[in-house]
Amino acid sequence: MKEQIRCAVLGLGRLGYWHAENLATRVKGATLVYVADPFEKQAEKVARELNIGKSTKNPNEVFEDPTIDAVIIATPTSTHAEMIQLAAKHKKHIFVEKPLTHDLQEAVQVIQTIKENNIFCQVGFMRRFDSAYMEAHNRIQAGDIGTPLYFKGVSRDPGSPPAEFIKNSGGIFLDMSIHDYDISRYLLGSEVTSISAHGNILFHSFMEPYHDVDQAIAYLTFDSGAAADIEASRNAFYGYDIRGEVIGSEGSIQIGSLRHHDIQILTKSGSTHDIVPAFPERFKNAYLNEIEHYIDCLRNNEKPSVDEMDGKIALEIALSAKKSFETGRKVLLSNPTLSLD
Ligand SMILES: NC(=O)c1ccc[n+]([C@@H]2O[C@H](COP(=O)([O-])OP(=O)(O)OC[C@H]3O[C@@H](n4cnc5c(N)ncnc54)[C@H](O)[C@@H]3O)[C@@H](O)[C@H]2O)c1
The missing domain is CATH 3.30.360.10 (Dihydrodipicolinate Reductase; domain 2)
Incomplete structure (x- = not known):
């Protein structure tokens, strides 16, 4: 079992903030290392509030950081496909808010990339x-x-x-x-x-x-x-x-x-x-439980119970x-x- 999953939250709006707060304060086995949002001031504010070491307006900095194991994608749905592709190619495990993407063809492509890179993906169906x-x-x-x-x-x-x-x-x-x-x-x-x-x-x-x-x-x-x-x-x-x-x-x-x-x-x-x-x-x-499940799965090298195929x-x-x-x-x-x- 892996002791700590080093993670980053991308997108710090309504959902991203709660995921960041849960990861920073409640989820056992998770270390929230990075938060990212194009509104730099929002990223800095959340980092300060939750005592996170790093904040950035550029998600690529997160993807290129080899110490990050997993990302939580809570950016607008229109950006999900691009974010998933980048995360998967950089071998980061993925939690992505619903819907997986807006477009079926994009969904098929991201699933292929997830499979090729042998990473886990959970979709935010918190019900x-x-x-x-x-x-x-x-x-x-x-x-x-x-x-x-x-x-x-x-x-x-x-x-x-x-x-x-x-x-x-x-x-x-x-x-x-x-x-x-x-x-x-x-x-x-x-x-x-x-x-x-x-x-x-x-x-x-x-x-x-x-x-x-x-x-x-x-x-x-x-x-x-x-x-x-x-x-x-x-x-x-x-x-x-x-x-x-x-x-x-x-x-x-x-x-x-x-x-x-x-x-x-x-x-x-x-x-x-x-x-x-x-x-x-x-x-x-439910938001806390779903993120705990994601982190538990990653620590135990197990596939999350609600994955990219459910998303598709x-x-x-x-x-x-x-x-x-x-x-x-x-x-x-x-x-x-x-x-x-
Ligand atoms: N599970 C649920 O109950 C639930 C509820 C609401 C929203 N959602 C989903 O969560 C996602 C986000 O919704 P929201 O309501 O939090 O939106 P929001 O508009 O409140 O927040 C989105 C945030 O992402 C940031 N952002 C935009 N482009 C970015 C990029 N390229 N990289 C990093 N950050 C970026 C924005 O600046 C903003 O802060 C959507 O996919 C939505 O469908 C899920």
């Missing part, structure tokens, strides 16, 4: 490391609800990210629903065979020039015979609403809740509870959803698991 989704998976595996027949996914954001983010996000199917596409195949233990998707702008008219929508739904079929519907919304002005349900032949598992704290307030005017405000609060532990499959489902939405037609997927074409 697999959330205690509720993990318990649901364990219960399904244990047969508690019989054969899984149907997945219902609800992912609602309390508003939209800014136009600048939407412009480069790849759209709601890639940016948001991809989490549910991944978790549905994980929970149902089956691969998607078809998808029909719809969407509309209900509130955020600024999205129109970017051909994005703020309310979307997809209906999916799976090779086991199971099916799913997956809703994504940027219009949950009441809070961050992430829920799921798996219905089986002998019962159902409901996943997630709107409650931030597990309390109910009863007064003369009625009964209330608080609501999860945003994704950091909902998935704080979820991307293929998301791109098919986008195509279905754009054409108004159902899109068939053929054996997405094994194909590298």
